[in-house]
Amino acid sequence: MKAEGKVFKYGDNVDTDVIIPARYLNTPDMKELAKHCMEDIDSSFAAAVKEGDIMVAGKNFGCGSSREHAPASIKAAGVSCVIASTFARIFYRNALNIGLPILECPEAAAAIEAGDTVSVDFETGVIVDLATGAKFRAEPFPPFMQDLIAAGGLGAYMSRRAAE
Protein backbone atom coordinates (compact mmCIF):
# COMPACT_ATOMS: atom_id res chain seq x y z
CA MET A 1 0.00 0.00 0.00
CA LYS A 2 1.25 3.46 -0.92
CA ALA A 3 0.17 7.03 -0.39
CA GLU A 4 1.15 10.24 -2.10
CA GLY A 5 -0.06 13.73 -1.34
CA LYS A 6 0.58 17.30 -0.39
CA VAL A 7 1.78 18.02 3.13
CA PHE A 8 -0.01 19.98 5.84
CA LYS A 9 2.51 20.60 8.60
CA TYR A 10 1.97 21.23 12.33
CA GLY A 11 4.14 21.54 15.44
CA ASP A 12 4.51 19.65 18.75
CA ASN A 13 1.73 18.50 21.10
CA VAL A 14 -1.15 18.88 18.64
CA ASP A 15 -3.97 17.84 20.98
CA THR A 16 -7.29 16.16 20.29
CA ASP A 17 -9.16 19.35 21.27
CA VAL A 18 -7.69 21.20 18.30
CA ILE A 19 -7.94 18.19 15.97
CA ILE A 20 -11.67 18.12 16.63
CA PRO A 21 -13.07 20.56 19.23
CA ALA A 22 -15.46 19.05 21.79
CA ARG A 23 -18.17 21.55 20.85
CA TYR A 24 -18.78 19.48 17.70
CA LEU A 25 -18.85 16.10 19.44
CA ASN A 26 -22.62 16.03 19.73
CA THR A 27 -22.66 13.91 16.58
CA PRO A 28 -20.92 10.64 15.71
CA ASP A 29 -21.04 11.54 11.97
CA MET A 30 -17.37 11.63 10.93
CA LYS A 31 -18.02 13.31 7.54
CA GLU A 32 -19.72 16.14 9.40
CA LEU A 33 -16.85 16.30 11.92
CA ALA A 34 -14.29 16.43 9.09
CA LYS A 35 -15.60 19.91 8.21
CA HIS A 36 -14.24 21.15 11.55
CA CYS A 37 -11.04 19.12 11.64
CA MET A 38 -8.03 21.23 12.82
CA GLU A 39 -10.07 24.45 12.68
CA ASP A 40 -8.79 25.87 15.98
CA ILE A 41 -5.17 25.88 14.77
CA ASP A 42 -5.67 25.98 11.00
CA SER A 43 -9.02 27.37 9.92
CA SER A 44 -8.21 26.80 6.23
CA PHE A 45 -7.38 23.08 6.55
CA ALA A 46 -10.84 21.58 6.02
CA ALA A 47 -11.43 23.57 2.84
CA ALA A 48 -7.91 23.08 1.45
CA VAL A 49 -7.29 19.37 2.14
CA LYS A 50 -7.65 16.98 -0.79
CA GLU A 51 -8.16 13.23 -0.85
CA GLY A 52 -4.79 11.55 -0.28
CA ASP A 53 -3.01 14.50 1.37
CA ILE A 54 -0.55 13.88 4.17
CA MET A 55 -0.24 15.39 7.64
CA VAL A 56 3.21 15.89 9.20
CA ALA A 57 3.72 16.98 12.82
CA GLY A 58 6.17 17.10 15.71
CA LYS A 59 6.17 15.17 18.95
CA ASN A 60 3.24 13.82 20.99
CA PHE A 61 0.68 14.20 18.17
CA GLY A 62 -2.87 13.52 19.33
CA CYS A 63 -2.32 14.06 23.05
CA GLY A 64 -5.33 14.64 25.27
CA SER A 65 -8.68 12.96 25.10
CA SER A 66 -9.51 9.44 23.97
CA ARG A 67 -11.96 10.65 21.34
CA GLU A 68 -11.71 8.34 18.34
CA HIS A 69 -13.37 11.24 16.53
CA ALA A 70 -9.85 12.72 16.25
CA PRO A 71 -8.21 10.13 13.96
CA ALA A 72 -11.60 9.40 12.38
CA SER A 73 -12.18 13.03 11.38
CA ILE A 74 -8.64 13.25 9.95
CA LYS A 75 -9.36 10.12 7.92
CA ALA A 76 -12.78 11.39 6.87
CA ALA A 77 -11.17 14.66 5.74
CA GLY A 78 -9.26 12.58 3.18
CA VAL A 79 -5.83 12.40 4.81
CA SER A 80 -4.03 9.23 3.72
CA CYS A 81 -1.29 9.16 6.34
CA VAL A 82 -0.01 11.04 9.39
CA ILE A 83 3.75 11.23 9.95
CA ALA A 84 4.95 12.55 13.32
CA SER A 85 8.04 12.46 15.53
CA THR A 86 5.96 10.65 18.13
CA PHE A 87 2.27 9.97 18.79
CA ALA A 88 0.36 10.10 22.07
CA ARG A 89 -0.61 6.62 23.23
CA ILE A 90 -4.38 6.61 22.86
CA PHE A 91 -4.25 8.35 19.48
CA TYR A 92 -1.78 5.72 18.23
CA ARG A 93 -4.07 2.92 19.34
CA ASN A 94 -7.19 4.54 17.93
CA ALA A 95 -5.59 5.28 14.56
CA LEU A 96 -4.60 1.63 14.10
CA ASN A 97 -7.95 0.36 15.34
CA ILE A 98 -9.83 2.47 12.77
CA GLY A 99 -7.31 2.02 9.93
CA LEU A 100 -5.69 5.47 9.66
CA PRO A 101 -2.06 4.78 8.66
CA ILE A 102 0.40 6.58 10.92
CA LEU A 103 4.18 6.53 10.94
CA GLU A 104 6.63 7.64 13.60
CA CYS A 105 9.71 9.22 12.00
CA PRO A 106 11.42 12.15 13.76
CA GLU A 107 13.80 12.80 10.82
CA ALA A 108 10.99 13.04 8.28
CA ALA A 109 8.90 15.12 10.68
CA ALA A 110 11.75 17.61 11.03
CA ALA A 111 12.80 17.83 7.37
CA ILE A 112 9.56 17.79 5.41
CA GLU A 113 8.06 21.25 4.73
CA ALA A 114 4.45 22.32 4.38
CA GLY A 115 3.32 22.10 0.76
CA ASP A 116 5.89 19.45 -0.25
CA THR A 117 4.58 16.40 -2.05
CA VAL A 118 5.51 13.23 -0.21
CA SER A 119 5.16 9.55 -1.03
CA VAL A 120 4.91 6.82 1.59
CA ASP A 121 5.29 3.07 1.23
CA PHE A 122 3.58 1.41 4.19
CA GLU A 123 5.18 -1.98 3.64
CA THR A 124 8.75 -0.75 3.75
CA GLY A 125 8.20 2.36 5.86
CA VAL A 126 10.06 4.42 3.24
CA ILE A 127 9.04 8.07 3.04
CA VAL A 128 10.24 10.20 0.10
CA ASP A 129 9.97 13.97 -0.01
CA LEU A 130 9.48 14.48 -3.76
CA ALA A 131 10.18 18.21 -3.44
CA THR A 132 13.74 17.63 -2.19
CA GLY A 133 14.38 14.00 -3.04
CA ALA A 134 15.17 13.26 0.61
CA LYS A 135 14.45 9.69 1.77
CA PHE A 136 13.50 8.57 5.27
CA ARG A 137 12.74 5.24 6.85
CA ALA A 138 10.05 4.91 9.52
CA GLU A 139 9.72 2.13 12.10
CA PRO A 140 7.69 -0.71 10.60
CA PHE A 141 4.63 -1.85 12.60
CA PRO A 142 5.18 -4.74 15.02
CA PRO A 143 3.86 -8.08 13.63
CA PHE A 144 0.75 -8.02 15.83
CA MET A 145 -0.23 -4.64 14.35
CA GLN A 146 0.40 -5.90 10.83
CA ASP A 147 -2.01 -8.78 11.52
CA LEU A 148 -4.56 -6.36 12.91
CA ILE A 149 -4.26 -4.06 9.89
CA ALA A 150 -4.29 -6.99 7.46
CA ALA A 151 -7.47 -8.29 9.10
CA GLY A 152 -9.10 -4.91 8.42
CA GLY A 153 -9.22 -3.46 11.92
CA LEU A 154 -9.87 -4.64 15.44
CA GLY A 155 -13.41 -5.94 14.85
CA ALA A 156 -12.41 -8.32 12.08
CA TYR A 157 -9.26 -9.33 13.92
CA MET A 158 -11.10 -10.28 17.11
CA SER A 159 -13.88 -12.18 15.38
CA ARG A 160 -11.30 -14.11 13.37
CA ARG A 161 -9.47 -14.90 16.59
CA ALA A 162 -12.70 -16.14 18.21
CA ALA A 163 -13.34 -18.41 15.23
CA GLU A 164 -9.89 -20.00 15.48
Add this chain to the structure above:
Amino acid sequence: MAMTMTQKILAAHAGKREVHAGELVMAKLDLVLGNDITTPVAIGEFPKFGRESVFDKEKIALVPDHFAPNKDIKAATQCATMRCFAKAQGIKNYFEVGHDCGVEHALLPEKGLVTAGDCIIGADSHTCTYGAVGAFSTGVGSTDMACGMATGETWFRVPSAIKVTVNGKFRPNVSGKDLILHLIGLIGVDGARYQSLEFAGEGIAELTMDDRFTIANMAIEAGAKNGIFPVDARTLDYLKAHGAKEPVVYAADEDAKYEREVVIDLCELEPTVAFPHLPENTKKIGEIGEIKIDQVVIGSCTNGRIGDMRIAAAIMKGKKVHPDVRCIVIPATQRVWLESMREGLLEIFAEAGCVVSTPTCGPCLGGYMGILAKGEKCVATTNRNFVGRMGHVESEIYLASPAVAAASAIAGKIAAPEEVK
Protein backbone atom coordinates in the same frame (compact mmCIF):
# COMPACT_ATOMS: atom_id res chain seq x y z
CA MET B 1 11.67 -11.68 36.64
CA ALA B 2 10.90 -8.63 38.77
CA MET B 3 7.73 -6.77 37.78
CA THR B 4 6.12 -3.41 38.48
CA MET B 5 2.65 -3.27 40.05
CA THR B 6 1.08 -2.58 36.64
CA GLN B 7 2.94 -5.48 35.04
CA LYS B 8 1.72 -7.86 37.76
CA ILE B 9 -1.91 -6.89 37.20
CA LEU B 10 -1.53 -7.27 33.44
CA ALA B 11 0.19 -10.65 33.82
CA ALA B 12 -2.61 -11.92 36.05
CA HIS B 13 -5.27 -10.79 33.56
CA ALA B 14 -3.38 -12.25 30.61
CA GLY B 15 -3.08 -15.61 32.39
CA LYS B 16 0.73 -15.40 32.48
CA ARG B 17 3.26 -15.87 35.24
CA GLU B 18 5.22 -12.90 34.03
CA VAL B 19 5.25 -10.21 31.39
CA HIS B 20 7.93 -7.78 30.31
CA ALA B 21 7.84 -4.20 29.06
CA GLY B 22 7.06 -3.97 25.35
CA GLU B 23 5.31 -7.37 25.17
CA LEU B 24 1.83 -7.44 23.60
CA VAL B 25 -0.77 -9.31 25.64
CA MET B 26 -4.47 -10.09 25.48
CA ALA B 27 -5.95 -9.36 28.90
CA LYS B 28 -9.33 -10.06 30.50
CA LEU B 29 -11.27 -6.99 31.58
CA ASP B 30 -13.10 -6.40 34.86
CA LEU B 31 -14.92 -3.28 33.69
CA VAL B 32 -15.56 -1.45 30.40
CA LEU B 33 -16.66 2.19 30.61
CA GLY B 34 -18.15 4.64 28.14
CA ASN B 35 -19.81 8.06 28.15
CA ASP B 36 -22.36 9.89 25.99
CA ILE B 37 -19.71 11.01 23.48
CA THR B 38 -17.71 7.82 23.03
CA THR B 39 -20.42 5.17 23.51
CA PRO B 40 -22.53 6.02 20.43
CA VAL B 41 -19.42 5.50 18.27
CA ALA B 42 -18.72 2.21 20.09
CA ILE B 43 -22.32 1.08 19.55
CA GLY B 44 -21.77 1.70 15.81
CA GLU B 45 -18.64 -0.51 15.91
CA PHE B 46 -20.16 -3.21 18.15
CA PRO B 47 -21.73 -5.33 15.34
CA LYS B 48 -18.30 -5.74 13.69
CA PHE B 49 -17.27 -8.00 16.57
CA GLY B 50 -19.85 -10.56 15.54
CA ARG B 51 -21.61 -10.92 18.93
CA GLU B 52 -25.28 -10.36 19.65
CA SER B 53 -24.84 -9.40 23.27
CA VAL B 54 -22.27 -7.90 25.59
CA PHE B 55 -19.84 -10.22 27.35
CA ASP B 56 -21.15 -9.46 30.85
CA LYS B 57 -24.07 -7.19 31.75
CA GLU B 58 -22.52 -6.36 35.14
CA LYS B 59 -19.09 -5.38 33.85
CA ILE B 60 -20.06 -2.47 31.66
CA ALA B 61 -20.69 1.05 32.92
CA LEU B 62 -22.39 3.67 30.77
CA VAL B 63 -22.50 7.24 32.03
CA PRO B 64 -24.24 10.21 30.40
CA ASP B 65 -22.12 13.05 31.77
CA HIS B 66 -20.38 15.09 29.08
CA PHE B 67 -23.33 16.86 27.46
CA ALA B 68 -25.92 15.65 30.00
CA PRO B 69 -28.44 16.86 31.09
CA ASN B 70 -28.82 17.04 27.31
CA LYS B 71 -27.46 20.36 26.10
CA ASP B 72 -29.09 20.28 22.66
CA ILE B 73 -31.00 18.02 20.30
CA LYS B 74 -27.89 16.30 18.95
CA ALA B 75 -26.61 15.60 22.47
CA ALA B 76 -30.07 14.29 23.39
CA THR B 77 -29.88 11.91 20.43
CA GLN B 78 -26.49 10.61 21.60
CA CYS B 79 -27.77 10.06 25.14
CA ALA B 80 -30.87 8.32 23.77
CA THR B 81 -28.69 6.00 21.65
CA MET B 82 -26.75 5.00 24.75
CA ARG B 83 -29.87 4.63 26.90
CA CYS B 84 -31.58 2.36 24.32
CA PHE B 85 -28.47 0.19 23.99
CA ALA B 86 -28.22 -0.12 27.79
CA LYS B 87 -31.88 -1.19 27.99
CA ALA B 88 -31.72 -3.57 25.05
CA GLN B 89 -28.57 -5.23 26.38
CA GLY B 90 -29.76 -5.28 30.01
CA ILE B 91 -26.65 -3.38 31.16
CA LYS B 92 -26.85 -3.02 34.91
CA ASN B 93 -24.59 -0.04 35.44
CA TYR B 94 -26.32 2.65 33.43
CA PHE B 95 -26.57 5.86 35.42
CA GLU B 96 -29.46 8.13 34.56
CA VAL B 97 -29.38 11.88 35.03
CA GLY B 98 -30.73 12.85 38.45
CA HIS B 99 -31.00 9.30 39.75
CA ASP B 100 -27.52 8.19 40.36
CA CYS B 101 -25.60 10.30 37.96
CA GLY B 102 -22.33 12.13 37.94
CA VAL B 103 -19.06 12.59 36.14
CA GLU B 104 -17.90 9.06 35.35
CA HIS B 105 -14.54 9.01 37.14
CA ALA B 106 -15.98 10.46 40.32
CA LEU B 107 -19.01 8.20 40.07
CA LEU B 108 -17.51 4.74 39.54
CA PRO B 109 -15.33 4.63 42.68
CA GLU B 110 -18.19 6.11 44.70
CA LYS B 111 -20.44 3.27 43.48
CA GLY B 112 -17.88 0.63 44.41
CA LEU B 113 -17.45 -0.41 40.77
CA VAL B 114 -13.66 -0.34 40.80
CA THR B 115 -11.38 -2.21 43.14
CA ALA B 116 -7.71 -2.98 43.73
CA GLY B 117 -6.22 -5.43 41.24
CA ASP B 118 -8.85 -4.75 38.54
CA CYS B 119 -8.01 -4.39 34.84
CA ILE B 120 -10.24 -1.64 33.44
CA ILE B 121 -10.61 0.17 30.13
CA GLY B 122 -12.78 3.19 29.45
CA ALA B 123 -13.48 5.15 26.31
CA ASP B 124 -12.35 8.28 28.09
CA SER B 125 -8.76 9.32 28.61
CA HIS B 126 -9.18 9.99 32.34
CA THR B 127 -10.05 6.35 33.00
CA CYS B 128 -6.57 6.26 34.54
CA THR B 129 -8.22 7.74 37.68
CA TYR B 130 -8.85 4.28 39.19
CA GLY B 131 -5.15 3.72 39.69
CA ALA B 132 -5.86 5.57 42.94
CA VAL B 133 -7.37 2.37 44.38
CA GLY B 134 -4.63 0.12 42.99
CA ALA B 135 -6.32 -0.91 39.75
CA PHE B 136 -4.75 -0.96 36.29
CA SER B 137 -7.04 1.30 34.29
CA THR B 138 -6.47 3.16 31.09
CA GLY B 139 -8.24 5.24 28.47
CA VAL B 140 -8.94 3.80 25.04
CA GLY B 141 -11.05 4.70 22.00
CA SER B 142 -14.54 3.69 20.99
CA THR B 143 -13.45 0.73 18.85
CA ASP B 144 -11.55 -0.62 21.85
CA MET B 145 -14.63 -0.07 23.98
CA ALA B 146 -16.75 -2.02 21.48
CA CYS B 147 -14.14 -4.80 21.57
CA GLY B 148 -14.24 -4.84 25.38
CA MET B 149 -18.03 -4.89 25.51
CA ALA B 150 -18.25 -7.72 22.97
CA THR B 151 -15.37 -9.95 24.04
CA GLY B 152 -14.41 -8.98 27.60
CA GLU B 153 -10.79 -8.63 26.60
CA THR B 154 -8.45 -6.43 24.65
CA TRP B 155 -4.80 -6.03 23.72
CA PHE B 156 -2.19 -4.08 25.64
CA ARG B 157 1.44 -3.34 25.11
CA VAL B 158 2.97 -3.89 28.55
CA PRO B 159 4.33 -0.54 29.72
CA SER B 160 7.62 0.26 31.38
CA ALA B 161 7.38 2.58 34.36
CA ILE B 162 8.56 5.74 36.05
CA LYS B 163 8.75 5.49 39.83
CA VAL B 164 7.49 8.57 41.64
CA THR B 165 8.68 8.48 45.24
CA VAL B 166 6.75 10.76 47.55
CA ASN B 167 8.19 11.80 50.90
CA GLY B 168 7.19 14.14 53.71
CA LYS B 169 3.99 16.02 54.40
CA PHE B 170 2.00 18.76 52.62
CA ARG B 171 2.13 22.27 53.97
CA PRO B 172 -1.24 23.99 54.60
CA ASN B 173 -3.30 24.81 51.46
CA VAL B 174 -1.29 22.39 49.31
CA SER B 175 -2.98 19.27 47.93
CA GLY B 176 -2.83 16.43 45.43
CA LYS B 177 -3.57 18.85 42.57
CA ASP B 178 -0.41 20.80 43.33
CA LEU B 179 1.59 17.57 43.42
CA ILE B 180 0.42 16.36 40.03
CA LEU B 181 0.77 19.79 38.38
CA HIS B 182 4.29 20.00 39.80
CA LEU B 183 5.10 16.53 38.44
CA ILE B 184 3.75 17.34 34.96
CA GLY B 185 5.74 20.58 34.99
CA LEU B 186 8.82 18.54 35.83
CA ILE B 187 8.53 15.73 33.26
CA GLY B 188 6.38 17.42 30.57
CA VAL B 189 3.16 16.48 28.79
CA ASP B 190 4.86 13.55 27.08
CA GLY B 191 7.26 12.75 29.92
CA ALA B 192 5.60 9.42 30.67
CA ARG B 193 4.37 8.58 27.17
CA TYR B 194 3.51 4.85 26.87
CA GLN B 195 4.65 4.37 30.49
CA SER B 196 3.13 3.82 33.92
CA LEU B 197 3.53 6.34 36.69
CA GLU B 198 3.95 4.18 39.78
CA PHE B 199 3.76 6.07 43.05
CA ALA B 200 5.71 4.92 46.10
CA GLY B 201 7.23 6.22 49.31
CA GLU B 202 6.24 6.98 52.87
CA GLY B 203 4.58 10.26 51.87
CA ILE B 204 1.71 8.34 50.26
CA ALA B 205 0.24 7.65 53.69
CA GLU B 206 -0.28 11.43 53.92
CA LEU B 207 -2.41 11.55 50.78
CA THR B 208 -6.19 11.37 51.17
CA MET B 209 -8.12 9.20 48.71
CA ASP B 210 -9.33 12.43 47.08
CA ASP B 211 -5.70 13.49 46.59
CA ARG B 212 -4.90 10.10 45.04
CA PHE B 213 -7.87 10.28 42.66
CA THR B 214 -6.78 13.75 41.54
CA ILE B 215 -3.20 12.61 40.99
CA ALA B 216 -4.04 9.37 39.14
CA ASN B 217 -6.64 11.29 37.08
CA MET B 218 -3.99 13.56 35.58
CA ALA B 219 -1.43 10.82 34.81
CA ILE B 220 -2.65 11.12 31.20
CA GLU B 221 -1.61 14.78 31.19
CA ALA B 222 1.97 13.51 31.45
CA GLY B 223 1.21 11.16 28.55
CA ALA B 224 1.11 8.11 30.85
CA LYS B 225 -0.79 4.94 30.08
CA ASN B 226 -1.77 4.71 33.74
CA GLY B 227 -0.93 6.05 37.16
CA ILE B 228 -1.09 3.67 40.09
CA PHE B 229 -0.88 3.80 43.89
CA PRO B 230 0.09 1.00 46.26
CA VAL B 231 -2.81 -0.32 48.30
CA ASP B 232 -2.72 0.67 51.98
CA ALA B 233 -5.12 0.72 54.94
CA ARG B 234 -6.72 3.92 53.63
CA THR B 235 -7.45 2.29 50.25
CA LEU B 236 -8.95 -0.77 51.88
CA ASP B 237 -11.14 1.38 54.15
CA TYR B 238 -12.34 3.37 51.15
CA LEU B 239 -13.17 0.25 49.13
CA LYS B 240 -15.04 -1.29 52.05
CA ALA B 241 -16.99 1.88 52.77
CA HIS B 242 -18.12 2.02 49.15
CA GLY B 243 -19.10 -1.63 48.88
CA ALA B 244 -16.48 -2.48 46.26
CA LYS B 245 -15.85 -6.12 45.46
CA GLU B 246 -13.04 -7.97 47.18
CA PRO B 247 -9.71 -6.25 46.43
CA VAL B 248 -6.75 -8.20 45.08
CA VAL B 249 -3.59 -6.52 46.31
CA TYR B 250 -0.53 -6.43 44.05
CA ALA B 251 2.73 -4.75 44.97
CA ALA B 252 5.73 -3.93 42.81
CA ASP B 253 8.72 -6.20 43.35
CA GLU B 254 11.51 -4.63 45.40
CA ASP B 255 13.85 -5.00 42.44
CA ALA B 256 11.36 -3.99 39.73
CA LYS B 257 12.97 -2.06 36.89
CA TYR B 258 12.04 1.56 36.31
CA GLU B 259 13.01 3.82 33.42
CA ARG B 260 13.69 6.58 35.88
CA GLU B 261 12.83 7.73 39.38
CA VAL B 262 11.42 11.11 40.37
CA VAL B 263 11.48 12.08 44.04
CA ILE B 264 8.97 14.59 45.36
CA ASP B 265 9.17 16.07 48.82
CA LEU B 266 5.66 17.12 49.81
CA CYS B 267 6.86 19.80 52.21
CA GLU B 268 8.63 21.60 49.37
CA LEU B 269 5.48 21.91 47.23
CA GLU B 270 3.59 25.19 46.91
CA PRO B 271 0.22 25.92 45.36
CA THR B 272 0.93 25.46 41.65
CA VAL B 273 -0.85 26.82 38.57
CA ALA B 274 -0.59 25.55 34.97
CA PHE B 275 -0.63 28.41 32.47
CA PRO B 276 -2.21 28.27 29.00
CA HIS B 277 -2.10 26.22 26.83
CA LEU B 278 -0.40 23.12 28.25
CA PRO B 279 -0.60 21.45 31.67
CA GLU B 280 3.22 21.44 31.79
CA ASN B 281 3.43 25.26 31.87
CA THR B 282 3.46 25.34 35.63
CA LYS B 283 4.38 28.16 37.98
CA LYS B 284 4.45 28.38 41.74
CA ILE B 285 1.85 30.75 43.11
CA GLY B 286 4.54 33.16 44.30
CA GLU B 287 5.95 33.61 40.77
CA ILE B 288 2.72 34.59 39.08
CA GLY B 289 2.22 38.33 39.37
CA GLU B 290 -1.17 39.92 38.78
CA ILE B 291 -3.50 38.04 36.43
CA LYS B 292 -7.09 39.28 36.47
CA ILE B 293 -9.71 36.66 35.73
CA ASP B 294 -13.28 36.50 34.40
CA GLN B 295 -14.41 33.07 35.51
CA VAL B 296 -13.69 30.28 37.99
CA VAL B 297 -14.82 26.67 37.57
CA ILE B 298 -14.69 24.32 40.56
CA GLY B 299 -15.63 20.77 39.63
CA SER B 300 -14.80 17.94 37.14
CA CYS B 301 -13.48 14.41 37.55
CA THR B 302 -10.23 15.94 38.80
CA ASN B 303 -11.54 18.09 41.65
CA GLY B 304 -15.31 17.80 42.02
CA ARG B 305 -15.38 15.46 45.03
CA ILE B 306 -16.73 16.24 48.48
CA GLY B 307 -13.27 16.99 49.86
CA ASP B 308 -12.80 19.58 47.11
CA MET B 309 -16.16 21.18 47.88
CA ARG B 310 -15.21 21.42 51.55
CA ILE B 311 -11.89 23.09 50.79
CA ALA B 312 -13.49 25.64 48.46
CA ALA B 313 -16.36 26.38 50.86
CA ALA B 314 -13.99 26.88 53.80
CA ILE B 315 -12.24 29.64 51.85
CA MET B 316 -15.42 31.25 50.54
CA LYS B 317 -17.39 31.18 53.78
CA GLY B 318 -18.66 34.66 54.65
CA LYS B 319 -16.95 36.23 51.63
CA LYS B 320 -18.13 37.50 48.25
CA VAL B 321 -17.02 36.46 44.79
CA HIS B 322 -15.30 39.43 43.12
CA PRO B 323 -17.83 41.49 41.13
CA ASP B 324 -15.95 40.89 37.84
CA VAL B 325 -15.91 37.09 38.27
CA ARG B 326 -18.48 34.40 37.47
CA CYS B 327 -17.82 31.44 39.76
CA ILE B 328 -19.35 28.12 38.71
CA VAL B 329 -19.36 25.25 41.21
CA ILE B 330 -20.15 21.76 39.92
CA PRO B 331 -20.32 18.91 42.43
CA ALA B 332 -19.18 15.92 40.39
CA THR B 333 -21.92 13.49 41.38
CA GLN B 334 -25.45 13.49 42.75
CA ARG B 335 -24.06 12.16 46.04
CA VAL B 336 -21.44 14.92 46.29
CA TRP B 337 -24.20 17.43 45.53
CA LEU B 338 -26.40 16.00 48.30
CA GLU B 339 -23.60 15.86 50.84
CA SER B 340 -22.62 19.42 49.95
CA MET B 341 -26.20 20.49 50.51
CA ARG B 342 -26.52 18.68 53.84
CA GLU B 343 -23.26 20.15 55.08
CA GLY B 344 -24.39 23.65 54.13
CA LEU B 345 -21.69 24.06 51.49
CA LEU B 346 -24.10 24.90 48.69
CA GLU B 347 -25.49 27.70 50.81
CA ILE B 348 -22.00 29.06 51.41
CA PHE B 349 -21.34 29.01 47.66
CA ALA B 350 -24.66 30.61 46.74
CA GLU B 351 -24.35 33.34 49.37
CA ALA B 352 -20.84 34.09 48.18
CA GLY B 353 -22.23 34.67 44.70
CA CYS B 354 -21.39 31.37 42.98
CA VAL B 355 -23.76 29.53 40.71
CA VAL B 356 -24.09 25.83 41.63
CA SER B 357 -24.72 23.43 38.77
CA THR B 358 -26.12 19.95 38.45
CA PRO B 359 -23.38 17.30 38.08
CA THR B 360 -21.98 17.41 34.52
CA CYS B 361 -18.68 17.73 32.64
CA GLY B 362 -20.14 20.90 31.12
CA PRO B 363 -17.50 23.61 30.75
CA CYS B 364 -14.52 21.28 31.39
CA LEU B 365 -14.52 20.29 27.72
CA GLY B 366 -16.20 23.42 26.43
CA GLY B 367 -19.62 21.79 26.24
CA TYR B 368 -21.89 24.23 28.04
CA MET B 369 -22.53 25.81 31.49
CA GLY B 370 -19.69 28.30 31.36
CA ILE B 371 -18.17 28.76 27.91
CA LEU B 372 -15.51 31.46 27.60
CA ALA B 373 -15.64 34.41 25.19
CA LYS B 374 -12.66 35.74 23.22
CA GLY B 375 -9.93 37.01 25.52
CA GLU B 376 -11.49 35.73 28.75
CA LYS B 377 -9.41 34.10 31.47
CA CYS B 378 -10.58 31.28 33.71
CA VAL B 379 -9.10 29.55 36.73
CA ALA B 380 -10.34 25.95 36.69
CA THR B 381 -9.86 22.88 38.88
CA THR B 382 -10.16 20.76 35.72
CA ASN B 383 -7.29 18.96 33.98
CA ARG B 384 -6.71 20.45 30.52
CA ASN B 385 -5.95 23.96 29.35
CA PHE B 386 -5.53 23.32 25.63
CA VAL B 387 -6.38 25.97 23.02
CA GLY B 388 -10.16 26.36 22.86
CA ARG B 389 -10.84 23.68 25.48
CA MET B 390 -13.38 25.82 27.38
CA GLY B 391 -14.59 28.03 24.56
CA HIS B 392 -13.09 30.62 22.23
CA VAL B 393 -9.64 29.83 20.82
CA GLU B 394 -8.40 33.10 22.29
CA SER B 395 -9.64 32.33 25.81
CA GLU B 396 -7.26 31.13 28.51
CA ILE B 397 -7.47 28.42 31.18
CA TYR B 398 -5.28 28.33 34.29
CA LEU B 399 -5.36 24.96 36.05
CA ALA B 400 -5.25 25.02 39.84
CA SER B 401 -6.40 23.38 43.06
CA PRO B 402 -9.82 24.03 44.63
CA ALA B 403 -8.10 26.21 47.28
CA VAL B 404 -6.44 28.46 44.68
CA ALA B 405 -9.60 28.54 42.54
CA ALA B 406 -11.76 29.61 45.49
CA ALA B 407 -9.26 32.24 46.59
CA SER B 408 -9.00 33.54 43.02
CA ALA B 409 -12.79 33.85 42.76
CA ILE B 410 -12.78 36.11 45.82
CA ALA B 411 -9.72 38.12 44.79
CA GLY B 412 -10.70 38.58 41.13
CA LYS B 413 -7.20 37.54 40.14
CA ILE B 414 -5.10 34.40 40.55
CA ALA B 415 -4.47 34.32 44.28
CA ALA B 416 -3.01 32.18 47.03
CA PRO B 417 -5.47 30.97 49.68
CA GLU B 418 -3.63 33.05 52.31
CA GLU B 419 -4.31 36.27 50.39
CA VAL B 420 -8.05 36.19 51.06
CA LYS B 421 -7.96 35.38 54.77
